[in-house]
Amino acid sequence: MRKHVLITGASGGIGKEVCDKFIEQDYNITALSNEFGDFVHRNHSRVECIEFDLTKISEIPNVISSLPKIDTLVNNAGVMFSSPYDEYPEKLKALTIKVNLEAPITLVTEVARQMKQQGSGRIVNNTSIAAHIGHPDIWYGVTKSGLLNATKSFAKLLGPHGVMVNAIASGPVMTPMMESIDKDRLDKIKDSSLTGRFAYPEEVADTIVWLGSCSPKYINGSCIDINDGAYFR
Known part of the structure; x- marks a missing residue:
């Protein structure tokens, strides 16, 4: 039986690459995005596109309950505005908290209900x-x-039920999000990497799909760094 993956932010740079690779892995895909525009997989037979605003936290349970059994959740959606800390608009602060933190935690919470029952599942943040x-x-x-931190907490809570919860942490990736970052800062970050370049979306997607499909089950509660030596830990 074909497996099913739910991907948020599916129409963006990294999200689109994640979709590409899960299609290659023969998954059925539910793609969530606030807009799809010219999304290349809109009419693919194994891709269901759902336009959804992740700030509508209270509606997430209904979205999850309407979907077929989910084997993998990829919390990919995110926003960044690069506003000064002492002039941060309340509207942008609230939006960032909802999309980057509240929505993925709510998605994990809802998906975990069925994953615990089936005794398996993979979640990648x-x-x-x-x-x-x-x-x-x-x-x-x-x-x-x-x-x-939520990734680690959920791994502890869900790991005994056969659910793997992991994260990736990349440096800057060649996507439209980088347009909001100051050029001088980007140059410094680029210089700090070992090969003097930014990550490509497909490199991040490869790691996400590996964790979401076939990584060893003993890898749980982990975070894989993708920064080309910009930060060693």
């Missing part, structure tokens, strides 16, 4: 190097750090 080193966008860093 897309965090960031910002979770480890601090970030000029205070609320981006705080939410990514919180999601990393």
Whole structure:
């Protein structure tokens, strides 16, 4: 029987690559995004596209209950605004907290109900190097750090039920999100990597799909860094 993966932020740079690779793995895919535009997989026979605003936290349980059994959840969606910490608009702060932290935790909570019953499941959370080193966008860093901590907490809670919960933490990736980062800062980050470049979306996607499909089951509650030596730990 074909497995089913739910991917948030599926139409973006990393999300689209994750979809590509799960299609290659012969999965059925539910793609969540606030918009799909010219999303290449919109009409694919194994991809169901659902336009959904992740800030509507209270509606997430209904979305999950309407879907077929989920084998893998990929919490990929995220926002970053790079606003100054002392002039951070309340609206953007609330949006960042909801999309980057509340929504993925709620999704894990809802998906875990069925995963515990079936005795298996894989959950992958897309965090960031910002979770480890601090970030000029205070609320981006705080939410990514919180999601990393939630990954570890859920691994403890769900691991005994056969559910694997892991995270990835990448440095800057060549996606449209990078447009909000100051060029001087980007240059410094690039210089700090061992090969002097940013990550490609497919490199991050490869890691997400590995964790979400076939990584050893003893890898649980872990975070895989994807930063080319920009931060050793």
